[in-house]
Amino acid sequence: MFDTKTVSLEWGGKTLTLETGRIARQADGAVLATYGETVVLCAVTAAKKVKEGQDFFPLTVHYQEKFSAAGRIPGGFFKRERGATEKETLTSRLIDRPIRPLFPEGFYNEINVICQVLSYDGETEADMVAMIAASAALTISGVPFMGPIGACRVGYRNGEYELNPSLNVALDEEGRLDLVVAATQDAVMMVESEAKELTEEEMLGAVMFAHDEARKVIGAIIQLAEQSAKAPWEIDSSDDKAAMKEELRGIVGADIAAAYKLTDKSARSEALNAARAKAKDHYAGADGQTQMTAGKLVKKLEADIVRTAILEDGQRIDGRKLDEVRPIESMVGFLPRTHGSALFTRGETQAICTTTLGTKESEQMIDGLEGLTYTSFMLHYNFPPYSVGEVGRFGAPGRREIGHGKLAWRALHPVLPSREDFPYTIRILSDITESNGSSSMATICGGCLSMMDAGVPIDRPVSGIAMGLILEGDKFAVLSDILGDEDHLGDMDFKVAGTENGITTMQMDIKVAGITQEIMGKALEQAKAGRAHILAEMNKALGSARTELSAHAPRIVTMQIDKAKIRDVIGTGGKVIREIVAETGAKVDIDDEGLIKISSSDNAQIEAAKAWIEGIVEEAEVGKIYNGKVVNIVDFGAFVNFMGGKDGLVHVSEMRNERVEKVSDVVTEGQEVKVKVLEIDPRGKVRLSMRVVDQETGEELEDSRPPREKREGGGDRDRGPRSGGGDRRPRGGGDRGGRGGDRGGNRDRGPRRDGGSDNGGGDNGGGSGPDHMPAFLKDD
Incomplete structure (x- = not known):
């Protein structure tokens, strides 16, 4: 059923296959180009007649990427390919630029070149494959195309040129060049590139390397055309209108030459328009075709005058030398x-x-x-x-x-x-x-x-x-x-x-x-x-970049944290990071590697957010003083949030050096306080003190409580002043009330509420018993 013609070429480590005769058979020319697992279909259609009065060549190239080619569904509301993306527009231009000059002068039939990416393997770039497919489709279509052209991509790495690297490889850390070249058998037609400061010799070598490789593709296209090309179109032959052109030279030649000696663009344009109007008036009585031909010959006359002046006399339009740059x-x-x-x-x-x-x-x-x-x-x-x-x-x-x-x-x-x-x-x-x-x-x-x-x-x-x-x-x-x-x-x-x-x-x-x-x-x-x-x-x-950003530009500070701390900074459902942004006014971004970017036009906001995050990720240090905020008040003390994301307990006995009857008499929720870390137990529970820190200056104070005797089996436990009794007596006798008082104060649990115990009749004033203590204090 299908009269399929196929040509294959081993090229750059992959197989390039050009096929025609199976798909899009009603087009004037259609080629399915496959390179690696990237497949592009190009179909060419040409109008058989020229529109009346048309005096330009209406070539249109469309390149389109089908999301299905990469196994993807388009994003957005409509979920389908719509207007051309920037990449599609750029690739359409990439294909148009080398093929447009290869149509004969005076050929004005409308031509559509449509390239569609049907499969994409993630490595082989489709733009270069589309250029090859377009060249092959035009070559076999029968339209008067003076091709074919070949195309390839060139990279440069470690002093060596690479054929058809993928985009993400061409300009990686070691790659220095991404160059696309289109060429005929004899000459280069188009170059597009990005390079990392290559020399002129390196760039010229890359272009010549590409031209040699493009010739291999041209050979494959010619082989396909020998099997499947349609009969070439017959182009109407016409004389070169030499007599008419010489007549126009006599009418407006001097005017055009004088116009191109005017260095000001506006004045030059006015003089040229006057010369064109003079020529148009001369042929005002002629038919429409003659008038259109006269207009084109005036443009040819302009080109002849300018080009001859440059080649023969070295005289440019604005009087500059050939290598001179304008002011x-x-x-x-x-x-x-x-x-x-x-x-x-x-x-x-x-x-x-x-x-x-x-x-x-x-x-x-x-x-x-x-x-x-x-x-x-x-x-x-x-x-x-x-x-x-x-x-x-x-x-x-x-x-x-x-x-x-x-x-x-x-x-x-x-x-x-x-x-x-x-x-x-x-x-x-x-x-x-x-x-x-x-x-x-x-x-x-x-x-x-x-x-x-x-x-x-x-x-x-x-x-x-x-x-x-x-x-x-x-x-x-x-x-x-x-x-x-x-x-x-x-x-x-x-x-x-x-x-x-x-x-x-x-x-x-x-x-x-x-x-x-x-x-x-x-x-x-x-x-x-x-x-x-x-x-x-x-x-x-300006010789170099300014060292300071504009006052109106945002400032960005970066900080790296342990990836294990990312969840702490973000918080459940993003609660913590939202709170940081809301409270400080700075924008905070964090990636999966723990890199945090804090941005704001206000440095104070950046510093506040940075300090907050540092507090979350920093480990508390025993003996260090921190700023904190009271977040919860209980009978036996207050919980203080410090370092952004950590809570610790300030026991009632660590609030002041004197006795505290009621916690709320000393602190309130939301109050800013300064605390010293006394102890961090193996489970991460933190015990804090306010009384050894000057709440105004943040400086550490001397501990003014009376010294305590060491407990049996250990040293001074530093658990706050005793609330009753005297020195601890031997268990065999003496004042048991002193022992009771020693228990109440030395264990830092506050006076008992039950008014006494079998341990003695010492001072048993208000306080919390063991059942009201936080878990980590009960273990003492």
Whole structure:
């Protein structure tokens, strides 16, 4: 029933299998790609006709992760996959960027590329598998695709490159690189990466290593296409409109050349719009198709003029040299209530960046195939229409905003301090207020300065620069710090960010059929010099992170406790920790390893919560004086809570040096008192004393009670003053009342209530007998 075609490749220690003909047979091209136990289905469909008047290529790529692929049910109320997550959006862009330039100019049929993750093994990353599946599906679909492309992920560990490591391995303690590359047989098309300060040589070596591995995948796709590719589409041939283009050169060529000599963007835009309107007026009487063709030829004429000036004369739009960076101005701390802020301006590109510090509860929860994960570093990028002087949509971030924000995130993430050293959640917000090229790099520079202004102890400052390329045959020119027009009219957008020690991120998009190792090496070296210049300009505003946090930022103190004490700090049903938070006002978080984070903008609240917790986990020490609170009054004394979570008994005889008739005459419930630990019995019962501590100063006092004779068989038991009788007499005779008094006082049980005993007629005033004593005192 199924005419299934399959190709397999042993690659990176796993089997890559590409299959077609069994699933999604009504699509123009459908491939099921399996690598390890990760399975991705990609289906391609293309419209057979172009919509009337359409003059752009409507390619749409959708990547979707099915929760069932990892044996999970989606969270939330609806329990189903809904809008695209950030990861799905970023992966959709990752697939789109290398395949878009490989469609012929003038091809305007709408194409959908839909990739769905059907199985995920937790090790093999699905984004790279989806890129391979999309390339294979386009190659066999028959649409005019100048591919195929191959793709792979590269890691770098101990001086060796690794093929297709999992994400959690690529950047672990020893891993230094997470690089994704897409390439044709002859050239690299797309690069996306995060690195731990790799050199230019190491990064270039990783790209070349990836290109070699990508060629193996391209060979497998070609094998599949030889078995199953559909007949290629016939593309309408048309002349290159050379005559019309030359006519337009005579009409508006001089105007366009003059416009591109204006260094101010607004003035240049006005002059260009006037030239375009002049061309449109010339063809006002022509049919709609001719007018649309004229508009496109004007854009080609603009590109020819700019590119020729750069290649032949080294003359850029704003008059700069090829490797020259626009003027930079940086300012920090200009927003009074933020935790950290920076205004970064480079030429006509400007970003306001703010850093906000939060506690653990501010971490972002991410629900994906890997399960619930949390991130403590966020970077959000906004691009309002006024930044380019236009009227447009203003609202939720689009794919471009998410992509630019992630690029800046990758640049700054490698230099962040560890959670142990800086236990804060960090959010950087970048609002682009002006844009004329490389606003994502302005976000990196401004975001870095705002973190330093907030007191985030980053390893080293990070700067970023966008490089461009003009390529005509064998001639090429690499441009540093490109303008928006140089980006639109050029052949490459190559962004590099890093510290003085090395690269932290690199992103490349190509609009032509790819670039060579020579061009990329030249671009990396030129970018290194540009980054160093920008870092020097940033240092003029702030050279290193501030040593003090903003007065408006929360303070976080960490403390480590024994895991056995966690239940004591939390309490039954969270009673104790809730009480700590309610009483002190500080926020308290505790993890399963016993790491406690106490946070507040008020240091007094932090210290109060810390002291409380220390009191809970600390072991009481005999002879030490503590602050306590009376929690319960009984006939024979008062129970005092001290060290946060411990109770001890202050017997009535240990309240004052003189006789106490009634406990409530000395203390009340809730009263703050100072106590000394007299004894801790083997069962942990604590006996306290108030009378030997100055209740005002907390200093220990001399014991003013008369000395007692040692008991038979032991020394002085220190059980309080005797309440009656005299010295203890031999059992054979003498004053038995003295013996009775000795029993009443020396055993620290208080006078008897029964008015006497057969032991004698000593002082038998009020007090508690044995039946009213706490259990640990009865054992004496």
